[in-house]
Amino acid sequence: MYQIITDACCDLPAKALDQLGVAYIPMTIELDGKDYVDDLGQTFDYQWFLENLKENKQPTTSQINVGQYMMAFKPYVAKRMPLLYLAFSSGLSGSYNSAMQAIALIKEEVPDAEIYCVDTKAASLGQGMLVVQAATLQKEGQSIQEVIQWVETAKNHLRSWVTVDDLNHLERGGRISKTAATIGGLLNIKPIIHMDAEGKLQNVGKARGRKKALQTLLNETERNLDQTILNQFYLSHSGDEASVTEVVNQLQQRYPNTPITRYPLGPTIASHTGYGCIALFSMGSQER
Structure with missing residues (x-):
């Protein structure tokens, strides 16, 4: 048994990820001086957000930091459950590098922690389609290494x-x-x-x-x-x-x-x- 995790940049609804058994890490958006959580539709008012975009407002986003990754990964490490994180493209964000730093810090404390991180080199539903198929392969009984191999190959196509x-x-x-x-x-x-x-x-x-x-x-x-x-x-x-x-x-x-x-x-x-x-x-x- 292993856990697949992704982040909010996959653009899959939270309900869909829940049905797949995939966990996710939210992102943060700042607009008009206020911070909002991109929680994949659970509480975020998307229609309100679209209206702001139509008015040419310019929201800003923050990458996921090392601390957030450690908080997301540690519960699975504590349960000795292998973890596969499918990350938002490193070409668009520093989040992937933060994830790698978090993994290194965790392994200093727990050297045998099984945490794998794949840079999907993708965003939005490009990342999302890789996540969906990875979860599907997991449900079909494929090992974490087999799923990693599929994602690493498929992402290039x-x-x-x-x-x-x-x-x-x-x-x-x-x-x-x-x-x-x-x-x-x-x-x-x-x-x-x-x-x-x-x-x-x-x-x-x-x-x-x-x-x-x-x-x-x-x-x-x-x-x-x-x-x-x-x-x-x-x-x-x-x-x-x-x-x-x-x-x-x-x-x-x-x-x-x-x-x-x-x-x-x-x-x-x-x-x-x-x-x-x-x-x-x-x-x-x-x-x-």
Whole structure:
């Protein structure tokens, strides 16, 4: 028996994680001078948060610190239960490094503690789909080492294609220049973003208008798609239900036998993308 843990950046609802038997570590968001806990929908008012994003407010987030990780890991160590932590991408946050520091400190006290940490190099439902499959494999009887091996292999094939509707939000977050945001807004340019092998977001293209941007996401997802690794699509979004419906309908037409899992983009991730982000996740035949 072993425990799988992840963090709130997986964007899976707390209820879904509970059904999977997966524990999670919450994140913290600061908005208008107040701190809020991203607890995956248990108490966080997501509609209120979306309204703030639509008003172009700029929330900030904090990485999980060493102390928080130690508090999360120690109860399992005390029970001598092996632990597997599936972490938010180290390319986007220092949380993974904090987790490794926490593990090192715990092992100074308990040298034989079984704590394994995998950098998923993923975010949002890209991370979430790895978590779901890891928990599924656990329920099927696979060992912790077998699950680790699957995640380490699958994460390299994970495709994350993203577009946002608000260039100004990316500019305030330091992702693009103010000049690029201004010109892009005037020309109705929408960026095409994907996550590279290091788990970092890269602006790799642009489309004129929202409709063409969504079509690009679908086309890039279809390119080198490998449904033998995991025959599922995951879709996350921060508002704009009409665009979400359009993407879902097109996926269903192209791949009627492939399940589509969709959830709102969690507030921690959405703090950096703004209102109207669409992110589509799948597996590709080539490593990213």
